[in-house]
Amino acid sequence: MKKFALITSLVLVFSITASPQAQQAKRKKLLAIGMSEGFQHDSISHALATIEKIGQQSGLWDTYIRTDTQLLTKKKLGNNAKNIDYFDAVMFYTTLELPLDDEQKASLLSFVKDDGKGFLGTHSATDTFYKWPEYGEMIGGWFNDHPWHQKVRVNVEDREFPAAKHFPPSFEITDEIYQFKNYSRDRVRVLMSLDTKSVDLTKKNVHRTDGDFAVTWVRDYGKGRVFYSSLGHEEQVWDRPDIQQMWLEAVKWAMGMTQGNATPRPKPAD
Numbered sequence: 001m002k003k004f005a006l007i008t009s010l011v012l013v014f015s016i017t018a019s020p021q022a023q024q025a026k027r028k029k030l031l032a033i034g035m036s037e038g039f040q041h042d043s044i045s046h047a048l049a050t051i052e053k054i055g056q057q058s059g060l061w062d063t064y065i066r067t068d069t070q071l072l073t074k075k076k077l078g079n080n081a082k083n084i085d086y087f088d089a090v091m092f093y094t095t096l097e098l099p100l101d102d103e104q105k106a107s108l109l110s111f112v113k114d115d116g117k118g119f120l121g122t123h124s125a126t127d128t129f130y131k132w133p134e135y136g137e138m139i140g141g142w143f144n145d146h147p148w149h150q151k152v153r154v155n156v157e158d159r160e161f162p163a164a165k166h167f168p169p170s171f172e173i174t175d176e177i178y179q180f181k182n183y184s185r186d187r188v189r190v191l192m193s194l195d196t197k198s199v200d201l202t203k204k205n206v207h208r209t210d211g212d213f214a215v216t217w218v219r220d221y222g223k224g225r226v227f228y229s230s231l232g233h234e235e236q237v238w239d240r241p242d243i244q245q246m247w248l249e250a251v252k253w254a255m256g257m258t259q260g261n262a263t264p265r266p267k268p269a270d
Contacts, residue, residue, distance in 0.1 A: 027055075027059065027060060027061055027062050028060060028061040028062075028088040028089070028251075028255045028257070029061060029062055029064065029086060029087045029088050030051070030055060030061045030062070030063045030064065030087065030088065030089050030090075030091060030251060030255075031064050031066065031071055031072075031084070031087040031089070031090045031091070032048045032051055032052070032063050032064065032065050032066070032090075032091040032093070033065075033066050033067070033068075033069065033072075033090070033091065033092055033093070033094060034047070034048050034065065034066075034067055034093045034094070035066075035067050035068065035069070035093075035094050035095075035098055036094065036095040036096065036124075037095060037096040037097055037098060037099075040095075041093070041095070041123065041124060041233065042235065043123075043232060043233060043234060043235040043237075043238065044093050046235045046238055047093055047122060047123075047232055047235075047238050048063070048065045048091075048093060049065075050238045050239075050244065050247075051063055051091065051247060051251070052065060054244055054247060054248050054251070055251070058248060060248075060251070060252065060257070061088070061251060061255070064082070064087070069098055069099055069100050069104065071083055071084060071086075071087075072084055072090070072100060072104045072107060072108050073103060073104050073107050074103075074107040074110070074111075075103065075107075083107075084107055084108065084111050085111075085115075087111075087117070088117055088118065088255045088256075089117055089118030089119065089120060089251065089254045089255050090108065090111065090112075090117070090118070090119055090120070091119075091120040091121070091122070091251075092119075092120070092121045092122070092125040092128065093121075093122050093123060093124065093125060093232070094124065094125055094127075094128045095124045095127050095128055096127065096128060096129075096130075097128075097129060097130070097131055097132075098128065098129065100132075105132060105134070105135075109134055109138065111224070112138065112221050112222065112223075112224035112225075112226065113138075113221055113222030113223060113224055114222060114223060115223065115224065116222075116223035116224050116256070117224050117255075118224060118225050118226070118227070118251075118253075118254025118255050118256070119138065119139070119221070119224065119225075119226045119227075119254065120226075120227045120228070120250060120251065120254050121139050121226075121227070121228040121229075122228075122229055122230075122231070122232045123176075123178075123229075123230055123231065123232040123233055124143065124233075125139060125228065126139055126140075126141055126142050126143045126178065126180060126228065126230065127142070127143035130142060136182050137187075138221050138226060139226060139228055140183060140187060140188040140217055140219055140226065140228055141180035141181065141182050141183025141184075141188075141214075142180060142181050142182050142183075143178055143179075143180065143181075144178075144179050144180055144181040144207055144208075145178075145179055145205045145207060146176050146177060146178050146179070146205075147177065147179060147199070147203045147205045147206045148176075148177040148199045148200075148203075149175070149176040149177070149233070150174065150177075150199070151172055151173070151174045151198075152172070152173060152174075152175070152177055152194060152195070152198045152199055153170050153171070153172050153194075153195035153197070153198035154170060154171055154172075154173060154192050154193070154194060154195065154215055155169070155170045155192065155193050155194070155195045156168070156169055156170060156171070156191070156192050157190050157191060157192060157193055157268060158189065158190070158191045158261075160260075160261070161189075161191050161218065161253075161260045161261065162249040162252065162253055162258045162259075162260045163191065163216075163218075163227065163246045163247075163249035163250040163253060163260070164191045164192065164216070164246065166242060166245050166246075166249075167192075167242060167246075170195060171242070172198075173231065173237065173240075174234065174236075174237075175231050175232070175233055175234050175237050176233035176234070177194055177199070177213065177215070177230070178213075178215075178230040179206070179207060179208050179213055180213075180214065181207075183214065185212070185214075185264055185265065185266055185267055186264055187219060187264060188214070188217040188218065188219045188264055189217060189218050189219065189261065189262045189263055189264050189265060190214045190215075190216070190217045190265075190267070191215075191216045191217060191218060192214070192215040192216040192229075193212070193213060193214050193215055193267075194213035194214075194215055196211050196213065212267055214230075215229065215230055215231060216228065216229040216230070216231070216246075217229075218253070218260065218262045219262055219264070220262045225253060225254045225256070225262065226254070227250045227253065227254050229246070229250070231243065
């Protein structure tokens with residue numbers, strides 16, 4: 001009996017002393033890259049700091065913020081550097097052609113498609129890698145001008161998906177609104193779209209004629225998961241509790257912590 005009590009006490013002491021480390025070990029790892037080879041977005045620092053804060057406050061992930069592409073490789077790196085295999089998801093707030101060689105490009109695609117990891121893009125992540133067709137395929141489309149930078153109304157098309165279910169059927173936001181090319185609802189599941197009644201469709205730089213201006217979407221890419229939202233040009237967007245909740249659930253979904261239907265579906269009737 002005394003032996004059993006001693007063992008029980010030792011197990012309890014070990015559990016208490018080991019719990020912080022154990023909890024830390026359970027945290028996922030997010031590699032967040034803020035980098036631009038073109039237009040400089042002032043909100044990048046605040047955006048990625050917000051993602052880091054959400055991970056810390058939720059206790060779900062640690063964020064590694066980088067302004068380079070060094071870790072986007074499956075090669076072993078010296079000086080205790082982690083490569084892409086260390087992470088559970090990668091997030092881009094990027095612009096134009098980043099310095100990635102062929103091995104790094106293959107590593108990023110394989111990380112998502114073959115390894116079943118996550119990729120998240122915000123705002124200008126679709127204004128990135130125009131010369132790399134596979135990237136456009138993975139993220140779901142490319143930036144094709146921003147006709148509106150104003151207060152708009154956004155329709156929430158899928159209120160069952162974890163990253164959108166806390167929103168009302170529609171909401172107003174002031175931000176820079178993108179339109180896209182090489183984008184199709186046959187490949188992505190749109191969570192949010194622009195309410196075209198809230199903008200002027202006669203502006204000269206409006207290129208789409210189908211009235212389909214997606215704002216946020218998800219897609220399965222091989223074994224992995226992709227989340228993209230064009231919102232986030234304005235720093236104040238990142239301070240909104242509903243947007244922070246969206247990103248909390250987006251990272252969780254991309255990392256496989258929650259489930260959500262990413263099956264493409266047609267544009268709903270107006």
